[in-house]
Amino acid sequence: MADLIYRVNMAELSFKIEEVPSKWMGLGGRGLTSTIVAEEVDPECHPLGPNNKLVFAPGLLSGTSASNSGRNSAGAKSPLTGGIKESNVGGTSAGIFSKLGIKALIIEGLPKGENTFYQLHVTKNNVEFIPVPELVGKDNYAVLDAMMAKYDKKVAVMSIGRIGEMRMNIANISVKDPSGKLRSHGRGGLGAVMGSKKIKCITVDAADYKEVTIADPEKFKEASKIFTKALQENPISGQGLPAFGTNVLVNILNEAGGLPTRNFRAGNWEHAENICGETMAENIKARGGKTTHGCHAGCVIQCSQVYNDKEGKYLTSGFEYETIWALGAHLGIQDLDLIAKMDGLMDDLGVDSIETSVVLGLAVDAGILAYGDGAKAYELLSHDIPTGTPIGRILGAGTHILGKTFGLVRVPTVKGQGIPAYEPRAVKGQGITYATTPMGADHTAGYAVATNILNSGGHVDPLKKEGQVELARNLQIATAAVDSTGMCIFVAFAALDDAKCLPALVDMINARFGCALTIDDVVNLGKTILKREHEFNIKAGLNSADDRLPEFMKYETLPPHNVVWDFTGEEIDEFWNF
Amino acid sequence: MHVIVKLFAQYRESRFKAEQREYDIGTTAQTVIDTLELESVSPLGVLMVNGRHVAPSYILQEGDEIALFPKVGGG
Incomplete structure (x- = not known):
C-alpha cells in the first residue's frame, strides 16, 4: 500500500489521512519536511503561533534493512533562528513511521484550551488525542516510563520536558532509542514548537506494523551489501568512530588550533587531555560501560557509547564531542564525569546539549558564573532553567538572547544559533558553512572539518581562504541529499573516500521505489532542497547580512595561529551561486 | 636533535x-x-x-612538535 500523509489539527483536535501529492513522492526526511514547511508555512508567522507547523518525516530508506538508515527528520519555522529548521535524529521513530506507511506527520494549529497538554497516539489509520495532566511538569524519562507501562515496549516515543512546556528556545524533542534511552531533534528549539501546540508526547504504535515494501528485493540486497561493506571497511566509520566516538576530535582540534576555548578567545586548551576521546575510552573500559552503541537499529558504525561513573553507574550515552567541547574548553569544566552527568541530565530535561552548553559558557562573560565552575553550572542547569527562574528563562532563550540581555559583543552565534565546537577562524571551510547554512550555525550542515582537518575527501588548508566556499557548498548540497535518505551523516566519510559507496546508496533508493535515479539526480535534489530553504529564510526576513559570522571574529586575532575571519561579504555570498 | 612526538587514538x-x-x-x-x-x-x-598539516616528506627541525593521528572522524 502506498505511503500516506497524516495531518493533525490541534485547534480542532482532528486528523485527516491524505494521499501523497505526486510532487512529494520522491522526497523523504529533510527534503520532505523542508518542502512542506516552505509550501505550507507562512515565512512571516510567529514560530510559536497558530500558523507554524511541526512536520515529521522518515528518510527514503528508513524502515528498510539498509545500514544506518534510521534517521527521522523534524521541521518547522525555528523560534531560535526565525528561519526554516530541520533536525534529524536516530532512535526508533523513523523505522516505525515507515513501517506504518506514514510518509509525513504534519501538525497544525494550537489547541483552544490554554492549560491542557495532550499525548498524540498514532496507529494505523488513527490518531488519538489523549489529555495527559498527570505528565505535565514531568521530564522525558518520566514520560518514557509512563508510555512503556501503557504500550508494547517497541512503541516509539517523542516527548518534551518542562523546558519544552515553557517554550524555551533551547528545548528539543527527545526520542526513545532502542535501549530505552534518549536521542534528540536537538537544534533550533523544535521542543518549544511542540510545547506551543500543547503536545507533551507523540507515541507511534509498533504493535501492528508491516515491513516496508521493496520494489526490487534482489537488487536492494546486493546494493545494501556493498554499502554496508563500504561503511565497515572505511577506517573512520569502521574503526575510529566505534573505538573513540566523536570525542576523538578534542585532541585533533586542539592540535590544529581550532578548539574554541574561553568563549572563542583561543584555539587550544591546556586541559584538553582531561576530556578527550582517549581519556573517555579508558574510563569506559575501566568502569564497565560500552565503547560501541548504536542510536538506531541497523547502525553498523556504533559511534555512541554508554559512559558510567566510577562506581559503574550509568551517567549518559550518546556522549558527543560538541557537548563535551562546550562544557569543557568553552565553559572550563575539566571533570569529564561532571560533563557526563550534565549530558545525561540534558537528555532528561529535553534541551539541545549544544545550545545549552554554549549559552552556559557565554554566561561566564555575563558574570553569572566563573570559568570552570562546574557546581554553579550544574545548579543553573538542574534548578534555574527547568524551574524557569528569571535567570533560567534568559539562559533558556539561548546564546543570542543572553548576549543581548547582558550587552555582550562577543556572542558566538549565526542567525541566533550558537556556534559549535570548531573555531571558524582556524577551520575556515566550517566557518563558511556556519555563515551560509539556512539552519543557523550548524556543524552537520556541511562538515568541512572533514576536508580541512581530517583529510577526508582530500585536503583544503584550514587556515587559507582558497577553496573553502566551493568545499562548503558541495558538502551542504550533498548533506541536504543525504539528510533526505534517512542515512546517518557519518556515511559521508565512506562516501567521500570510497567510490563504491554513493552509487550503492543510489541503487538502494532505486531498488526500494523502482525508480532510476542517477547520482546527478541526487545531487540536484540536494541543490533544490538547499535553495528552497534559503528562499524560505529570505521571505522570513533573513538576508545576506545574516549570512555572516560574529563581527569580533574579524578584528580579534585567534591564537595560536593568529588568524582572523577574513572573508568579505561578497566572497561569502558567492556560496549561493549554483 | 630533539623532537616532541605526540600520538593519539589507536596509536597510543x-x-x-x-x-x-x-x-x-x-x-x-x-x-x-x-x-x-x-x-x-x-x-x-x-x-x-606545530599545529600545521604537513606532508610525510616534511623534514623535522630542532624543537618541532609532531602530532600523529590514525584515520579518525566525528562530527
Missing part, C-alpha cells in the same frame, strides 16, 4: 602519549611514522607539525 596503545625523542638532522616525518610502526595499527590519518 602500547606506545606513549607524548615523548621527547632524539632524531638525526634531516629526519622526515615519514621516518618517525615508520620507526614507530604506526601504520601496522591503522593507516595514517592526520599529520601535523
Whole structure:
C-alpha cells in the first residue's frame, strides 16, 4: 500500500489521512519536511503561533534493512533562528513511521484550551488525542516510563520536558532509542514548537506494523551489501568512530588550533587531555560501560557509547564531542564525569546539549558564573532553567538572547544559533558553512572539518581562504541529499573516500521505489532542497547580512595561529551561486 | 636533535602519549611514522607539525612538535 500523509489539527483536535501529492513522492526526511514547511508555512508567522507547523518525516530508506538508515527528520519555522529548521535524529521513530506507511506527520494549529497538554497516539489509520495532566511538569524519562507501562515496549516515543512546556528556545524533542534511552531533534528549539501546540508526547504504535515494501528485493540486497561493506571497511566509520566516538576530535582540534576555548578567545586548551576521546575510552573500559552503541537499529558504525561513573553507574550515552567541547574548553569544566552527568541530565530535561552548553559558557562573560565552575553550572542547569527562574528563562532563550540581555559583543552565534565546537577562524571551510547554512550555525550542515582537518575527501588548508566556499557548498548540497535518505551523516566519510559507496546508496533508493535515479539526480535534489530553504529564510526576513559570522571574529586575532575571519561579504555570498 | 612526538587514538596503545625523542638532522616525518610502526595499527590519518598539516616528506627541525593521528572522524 502506498505511503500516506497524516495531518493533525490541534485547534480542532482532528486528523485527516491524505494521499501523497505526486510532487512529494520522491522526497523523504529533510527534503520532505523542508518542502512542506516552505509550501505550507507562512515565512512571516510567529514560530510559536497558530500558523507554524511541526512536520515529521522518515528518510527514503528508513524502515528498510539498509545500514544506518534510521534517521527521522523534524521541521518547522525555528523560534531560535526565525528561519526554516530541520533536525534529524536516530532512535526508533523513523523505522516505525515507515513501517506504518506514514510518509509525513504534519501538525497544525494550537489547541483552544490554554492549560491542557495532550499525548498524540498514532496507529494505523488513527490518531488519538489523549489529555495527559498527570505528565505535565514531568521530564522525558518520566514520560518514557509512563508510555512503556501503557504500550508494547517497541512503541516509539517523542516527548518534551518542562523546558519544552515553557517554550524555551533551547528545548528539543527527545526520542526513545532502542535501549530505552534518549536521542534528540536537538537544534533550533523544535521542543518549544511542540510545547506551543500543547503536545507533551507523540507515541507511534509498533504493535501492528508491516515491513516496508521493496520494489526490487534482489537488487536492494546486493546494493545494501556493498554499502554496508563500504561503511565497515572505511577506517573512520569502521574503526575510529566505534573505538573513540566523536570525542576523538578534542585532541585533533586542539592540535590544529581550532578548539574554541574561553568563549572563542583561543584555539587550544591546556586541559584538553582531561576530556578527550582517549581519556573517555579508558574510563569506559575501566568502569564497565560500552565503547560501541548504536542510536538506531541497523547502525553498523556504533559511534555512541554508554559512559558510567566510577562506581559503574550509568551517567549518559550518546556522549558527543560538541557537548563535551562546550562544557569543557568553552565553559572550563575539566571533570569529564561532571560533563557526563550534565549530558545525561540534558537528555532528561529535553534541551539541545549544544545550545545549552554554549549559552552556559557565554554566561561566564555575563558574570553569572566563573570559568570552570562546574557546581554553579550544574545548579543553573538542574534548578534555574527547568524551574524557569528569571535567570533560567534568559539562559533558556539561548546564546543570542543572553548576549543581548547582558550587552555582550562577543556572542558566538549565526542567525541566533550558537556556534559549535570548531573555531571558524582556524577551520575556515566550517566557518563558511556556519555563515551560509539556512539552519543557523550548524556543524552537520556541511562538515568541512572533514576536508580541512581530517583529510577526508582530500585536503583544503584550514587556515587559507582558497577553496573553502566551493568545499562548503558541495558538502551542504550533498548533506541536504543525504539528510533526505534517512542515512546517518557519518556515511559521508565512506562516501567521500570510497567510490563504491554513493552509487550503492543510489541503487538502494532505486531498488526500494523502482525508480532510476542517477547520482546527478541526487545531487540536484540536494541543490533544490538547499535553495528552497534559503528562499524560505529570505521571505522570513533573513538576508545576506545574516549570512555572516560574529563581527569580533574579524578584528580579534585567534591564537595560536593568529588568524582572523577574513572573508568579505561578497566572497561569502558567492556560496549561493549554483 | 630533539623532537616532541605526540600520538593519539589507536596509536597510543602500547606506545606513549607524548615523548621527547632524539632524531638525526634531516629526519622526515615519514621516518618517525615508520620507526614507530604506526601504520601496522591503522593507516595514517592526520599529520601535523606545530599545529600545521604537513606532508610525510616534511623534514623535522630542532624543537618541532609532531602530532600523529590514525584515520579518525566525528562530527
